[in-house]
Amino acid sequence: MKLVVIGGTGLIGSKLVKKLREHGHEAVAASPNNGVNSITGEGLAEALKGASVVIDVTNSPSWEDAEVLKFFETSTRNLLSYEAAGDVGHHVALSVVGTERLVASGFFRAKLAQENLIKASTVPYTIVRATQFFEFVEKIVDYSTEGNTVRMPPALIQPMAADDVASALAKIATHPAVNGTLEIGGPEQFGLDELARRSLAARQDPREVISDPQGRYYGIEVSERALLPDKDARLGETRFESWLTESAARVPNAHPQPTGVAS
Numbered sequence: 258m259k260l261v262v263i264g265g266t267g268l269i270g271s272k273l274v275k276k277l278r279e280h281g282h283e284a285v286a287a288s289p290n291n292g293v294n295s296i297t298g299e300g301l302a303e304a305l306k307g308a309s310v311v312i313d314v315t316n317s318p319s320w321e322d323a324e325v326l327k328f329f330e331t332s333t334r335n336l337l338s339y340e341a342a343g344d345v346g347h348h349v350a351l352s353v354v355g356t357e358r359l360v361a362s363g364f365f366r367a368k369l370a371q372e373n374l375i376k377a378s379t380v381p382y383t384i385v386r387a388t389q390f391f392e393f394v395e396k397i398v399d400y401s402t403e404g405n406t407v408r409m410p411p412a413l414i415q416p417m418a419a420d421d422v423a424s425a426l427a428k429i430a431t432h433p434a435v436n437g438t439l440e441i442g443g444p445e446q447f448g449l450d451e452l453a454r455r456s457l458a459a460r461q462d463p464r465e466v467i468s469d470p471q472g473r474y475y476g477i478e479v480s481e482r483a484l485l486p487d488k489d490a491r492l493g494e495t496r497f498e499s500w501l502t503e504s505a506a507r508v509p510n511a512h513p514q515p516t517g518v519a520s
């Protein structure tokens with residue numbers, strides 16, 4: 258079976274291509290770096306030749322409201338029209354749990370637009386909504402940082418390892434389309450504030466996390482359960498603490514304490 262991973266060089270895409278190949282499938286990593294562009298259409302027809310499945314794990318280079326919307330709309334329209342013209346029988350797209358509850362953000366309005374285009378197309382599909390990746394927690398923390406302080410709401414989050422996202426996608430993509438949405442998440446729930454504290458502590462980062470009900474998640478207010486998946490979500494196995502330990506071992510002194518500072 259030939260599967261084309263659009264965005265196959267990204268965080269999820271590169272892991273997914275590797276897993277598909279390990280399972281004996283022909284997996285193509287398609288992205289601008291490899292001469293395939295879902296916005297301009299460059300290289301798409303060639304990459305999709307003989308493909309039965311397309312997995313869209315692209316992300317927009319810009320998260321500015323208008324640009325991110327244009328990216329996901331244009332890219333999704335192009336992919337679906339090339340797939341409909343070819344022999345593709347399953348379009349899999351990676352989206353985000355809670356998207357419709359997060360539309361105060363332009364990024365999530367763009368993801369919702371992407372989902373709606375897929376639902377309206379004639380190509381059989383599976384939308385996979387994942388919770389936030391462990392790899393994304395640092396960015397969430399950075400976004401809410403002012404000076405040495407991080408203001409985080411106590412809203413609940415059930416994050417997951419990118420590796421578990423890729424495993425779930427590999428399984429779903431090699432099964433028939435469900436013409437619906439599946440949710441995937443991590444094995445544990447945390448308050449966002451607690452998650453931020455654990456993430457910083459593991460990196461010996463001195464920033465202080467303040468629990469603040471008015472605090473923002475990536476710039477928007479979130480209610481207590483807005484980021485949580487449904488109870489029937491498929492759950493990854495990797496726990497945040499073990500992922501932190503492993504990633505700290507891979508990147509020693511990722512955030513070393515300042516040294517030689519005069520007191």
Ligand SMILES: NC(=O)c1ccc[n+]([C@@H]2O[C@H](COP(=O)([O-])OP(=O)(O)OC[C@H]3O[C@@H](n4cnc5c(N)ncnc54)[C@H](OP(=O)(O)O)[C@@H]3O)[C@@H](O)[C@H]2O)c1
Pocket residue numbers: 263264265266267268269270287288289290291293294295296297314315316317318332351352353354368386387388389390393
């Ligand atoms: N971050 C989270 O916590 C989270 C949670 C749930 C779902 N998601 C979703 O997961 C998806 C993948 O995220 P990620 O972190 O793996 O993304 P990423 O690492 O930023 O990778 C993005 C990929 O998109 C490709 N790309 C960019 N422009 C393209 C174009 N015009 N044509 C084809 N490919 C293009 C990039 O290719 P080049 O390398 O060639 O530039 C790269 O391979 C996103 O849609 C995101 O919404 C994220």
